[in-house]
Amino acid sequence: MTPSYSSALEDVTGGFSNWRMWGRLGWQETKxxxxxTIIGPFWTTLSLSIFIFTLGILWAQLxxxxxxxxxxxxTAGMLAWGMVATTITEGCSVFxxxxxxxxxxxxxxxxxxxxxxxxxxxxxxxxLLIFVGVMVYAGVPVTANTLLVVPGLLLVAVNGIWVCTLLxxxxxxxxxxxxxxxxxxxxxxxxxxxxxxxxxxxxxxxIYVDLNPxxxxxxxxxxxxxxxxxxxxxWEMVAAGTVIGWAVTLFCYSRFRRRLSYxx
Amino acid sequence: xxSLTLENITVDFPIxxxxxxxxxxxxxxxxxxxxxEGSDHQHITVRALDNLSLSIKHGDRLGIIGHNGAGKSTxxxxxxxxxxxxxxxVLIEGKVxxxxxxxxxxxxxxxxxxxxxxxxxxxxxxxxxxxxxxPDIEAFSELGEYLSLPTKTYSTGMLTRLGFAIATxxxxxxxxxxxxxxxxxxxxAEKAKRRVDALIExxxxxxxxxxxxxxxQSLCTRAILLQSGRIVTEGRVEEVIEAYRKLNQTSP
Numbered sequence: 001m002t003p004s005y006s007s008a009l010e011d012v013t014g015g016f017s018n019w020r021m022w023g024r025l026g027w028q029e030t031k032x033x034x035x036x037t038i039i040g041p042f043w044t045t046l047s048l049s050i051f052i053f054t055l056g057i058l059w060a061q062l063x064x065x066x067x068x069x070x071x072x073x074x075t076a077g078m079l080a081w082g083m084v085a086t087t088i089t090e091g092c093s094v095f096x097x098x099x100x101x102x103x104x105x106x107x108x109x110x111x112x113x114x115x116x117x118x119x120x121x122x123x124x125x126x127x128l129l130i131f132v133g134v135m136v137y138a139g140v141p142v143t144a145n146t147l148l149v150v151p152g153l154l155l156v157a158v159n160g161i162w163v164c165t166l167l168x169x170x171x172x173x174x175x176x177x178x179x180x181x182x183x184x185x186x187x188x189x190x191x192x193x194x195x196x197x198x199x200x201x202x203x204x205x206x207i208y209v210d211l212n213p214x215x216x217x218x219x220x221x222x223x224x225x226x227x228x229x230x231x232x233x234x235w236e237m238v239a240a241g242t243v244i245g246w247a248v249t250l251f252c253y254s255r256f257r258r259r260l261s262y263x264x
Numbered sequence: 265x266x267s268l269t270l271e272n273i274t275v276d277f278p279i280x281x282x283x284x285x286x287x288x289x290x291x292x293x294x295x296x297x298x299x300x301e302g303s304d305h306q307h308i309t310v311r312a313l314d315n316l317s318l319s320i321k322h323g324d325r326l327g328i329i330g331h332n333g334a335g336k337s338t339x340x341x342x343x344x345x346x347x348x349x350x351x352x353x354v355l356i357e358g359k360v361x362x363x364x365x366x367x368x369x370x371x372x373x374x375x376x377x378x379x380x381x382x383x384x385x386x387x388x389x390x391x392x393x394x395x396x397x398x399p400d401i402e403a404f405s406e407l408g409e410y411l412s413l414p415t416k417t418y419s420t421g422m423l424t425r426l427g428f429a430i431a432t433x434x435x436x437x438x439x440x441x442x443x444x445x446x447x448x449x450x451x452x453a454e455k456a457k458r459r460v461d462a463l464i465e466x467x468x469x470x471x472x473x474x475x476x477x478x479x480x481q482s483l484c485t486r487a488i489l490l491q492s493g494r495i496v497t498e499g500r501v502e503e504v505i506e507a508y509r510k511l512n513q514t515s516p
Contacts, residue, residue, distance in 0.1 A: 021385050028382065032373045035414075104365045105386060106345030173280075258348035261341075262278055 008254035015110025016161070022111045026118035041126050049130040052078055059195065068138040072226055075134045077194040080221035083124040084156060084214060085185050090116045091164030092171040092178040099264045109260065113164035117157050124153070131225060141227045148224035155238050156217055162242075162249040169256055172263040188214055213241055266358030266437040266468040268320040268343060273352035275313040275338055275493070312338040313349070314493040320438075320469055327484035327501060328473040329508050334490040336473040337442065340364070343471055344440050358468065361388065361436035367427035376411030376418075376426055383430045397433040404459065405429040421452070428456060432463045439467035443474035477505050 015022070034040030056074045060067040094112050095102060102109065134140070171178045191212070193201070198209045209215055216230075216237040223230040276299075299309050313335050320326055328336050341347050342354065344362035369386040370379050380401055384394040402411060405425045407418075415423060441464075464470050464483060474480050480487055480501060487504035489497040489511070497507040 020391065024382065024385070028371065028374060028378065032371070035373060100365065101368050101386065103341070103346060104344075105362060105368055106360070107386065261346050261348075263280075 003251075003254040004258070005250065005254045008250055008257055011108045011253070011257060012110045012161075012165075012250075015108030015112075016114055018108065018111060019114075022114035022118055025111070025115035026122060029115070029119050030122045041123060042129075044123070045127050045129060048078065048082070048127060049133070052130065052134075063196070063200070072131070072134050072138050072140045073197065073222075074195065075131050076222040076225040077218060079124060079127050079131060079225075080156075080218040081189065081192070081194050081214075082127065083120050083221070084160075084217050085189065086123070087117055087120045087156075087160040088163055088167065088181060088185060090120070091160070091167040092181050094164050094168040095172045095260060096168075096264055102261050102264060109168075109257070110161065110165065113161050113168065116164050117160035120160070121153065121157060140225075143227040145227055145229045146224055148229060149221060152220035152224055152230070155220060155242065159217065159238070159242055159245060162245045165253060166245070166249045169252060169260060172260060173256075188212075192218060194218065210237075213237060217241070265322040267322055267355075268318075268357070268360075268438060268469065268471075269353075269355040270316060270318040270342070271353040271355070273313050273316045273318075273342065273349045273354065274311065275335075275342060275347060276309040276311050276350045279308040279310060312493050313342065315352075316493065316495055317352075318488065318495070320471065322468050325464075325470040325483060325485040326472070327480035327487035327504070328471065328490060329475075329477075329480060329487055329504060330473075330490035331511075335493040336490055337364075338493075339490065340440050340442060340471065340473050343438070356438070358437035359388065360438045360440060361434050361467075362440040363431050364440075364442045367423075367430065370415065370427065372416040373414055375414055376405075376407055379415055379426065380411075380430055383427070384433070387431065387434050389434060393435075401426075401429045401433055404432075404455075425452060428459075432456075432459050434463070436463070436467040438469040438471070439464060441470065441472045443472070443476060443479060477508075480505065 030041060037043065039046070052071070052075050056071045057067055059065070059074070060070040063070075091113065094116050095109065098109075098112050101107070101112075135142075167177070167181065171181075192214045193209055198206055198215075201209060210233060216234040219234045220230045220238055223234070279298075299311060316335075316339070328339060330336050338347065340362065341364070342349060343356075344360050344364075345354075345356070346362070348354070367379070367383050369382045371382065374382065377398075380398060381391070381394055384397070385391075389397070402408075405411075405422075405428075407422060407426060410418065410422065411426075415426065418426065441460075470483065472480065472483060484501050486499065487501045488495050489504050489508050491511065496511070497504050
């Protein structure tokens with residue numbers, strides 16, 4: 001398969017710059033969740049908050065942690081994890097779900113991946129309400145570091161686009177991958193420090209946490225929310241992930257973008 | 265000047281998940297040629313278009329005739345840029361507007377007005393263009409107040425009218441049309457025909473696939489006859505239709 005970098009880049013830049021379109025697609029999807037319900041997407045916020053409060057208090061007891069420091073950690077971690085994991089899951093089906101469109105029109109498929117990322121960002125902002133509640137309860141300080149949440153979210157979003165493109169493409173061709181990704185994510189939720197802190201694991205095993213890319217993507221959003229700066233290692237890992245991920249995606253996209261309409 | 269050139273186009277559809285028993289069973293079938301590729305004949309592909317060349321110039325009105333499975337829809341989708349050929353080149357000058365599906369991106373939970381915008385954007389219109397065309401879509405679809413309601417409350421006919429009104433509101437350069445573009449009840453069908461005629465009138469190039477001799481005769485200036493992904497006859501509409509009739513007699 002001869003690569004066509006120009007058409008892959010054209011798709012990515014063309015799709016991304018059409019922000020009015022993907023902005024609309026993501027927003028319409030969110031609006032649909034509001035229809036005929038009074039609190040709409042806040043239902044997931046509500047159930048998530050019940051989950052966090054009950055388990056947060058239980059685990060704080062079990063692990064002899066102070067609820068005032070454990071609850072903010074758990075909440076921020078769950079919100080960041082939710083955004084990362086849902087983007088990955090939805091990325092797997094992004095092209096398969098748009099079969100009708102892809103088979104009848106020529107357009108930048110990047111529009112679809114941007115819409116997935118944008119929608120998950122909107123959901124995250126809804127859930128942020130829980131964190132505001134926890135901040136008030138636990139007295140989490142708002143510091144200059146809190147502002148780092150903006151670049152953190154932007155980096156997660158930029159990476160979300162390549163993840164959706166790459167996984168969407170792979171899952172269109174090999175339908176098993178979607179199941180594999182689902183299983184891996186389920187386990188990752190427990191293996192990644194979200195319910196527990198890397199400190200609890202002890203120094204011997206820190207290397208496994210540091211090697212887990214998901215940990216760093218979660219932490220560049222979580223740490224700022226808690227008023228801390230993410231570690232330099234996290235920034236480095238995410239920066240490396242961004243560069244390598246986009247390079248691999250463009251490598252594949254330039255070869256297989258044009259096969260996508262045959263695969264779905 | 266809009267134009268479209270196809271040079272030695274070949275389109276192969278990969279078939280995934282074909283059973284071992286099926287692989288052994290392939291002998292002959294209608295439609296594209298089923299082939300086995302790879303060292304151990306593991307890859308099954310269907311050749312939908314076979315080394316096909318075609319040149320369509322500004323002002324052309326091309327009709328595509330052929331049996332089911334002859335490659336008509338694949339050729340249309342190739343012209344629309346949905347499929348890229350395995351071999352050969354497609355050179356397109358101008359904006360292609362494909363109309364296979366009257367309402368790409370239609371969501372039943374959204375209102376008529378919201379869908380006008382979403383579908384319009386997918387069909388390549390700008391927000392300004394959509395705003396300008398909305399009164400025309402309102403008038404043509406005759407949906408009135410219903411446009412403010414979710415489209416799932418519409419009857420099938422109303423939904424067809426809305427999709428049709430949006431799809432035909434575009435200003436195409438190269439219009440790629442499948443005959444199935446639906447019409448609704450009899451009174452609406454007459455209105456729809458006039459609207460399609462006006463749409464074709466606005467376009468610089470028309471590519472139309474149809475089984476209907478009458479439709480091709482009334483709309484096209486030249487035609488091609490496809491069989492198993494190849495052009496069998498090319499030329500004036502009458503000649504090609506004549507060849508199609510002969511083909512029908514020899515292989516019923």
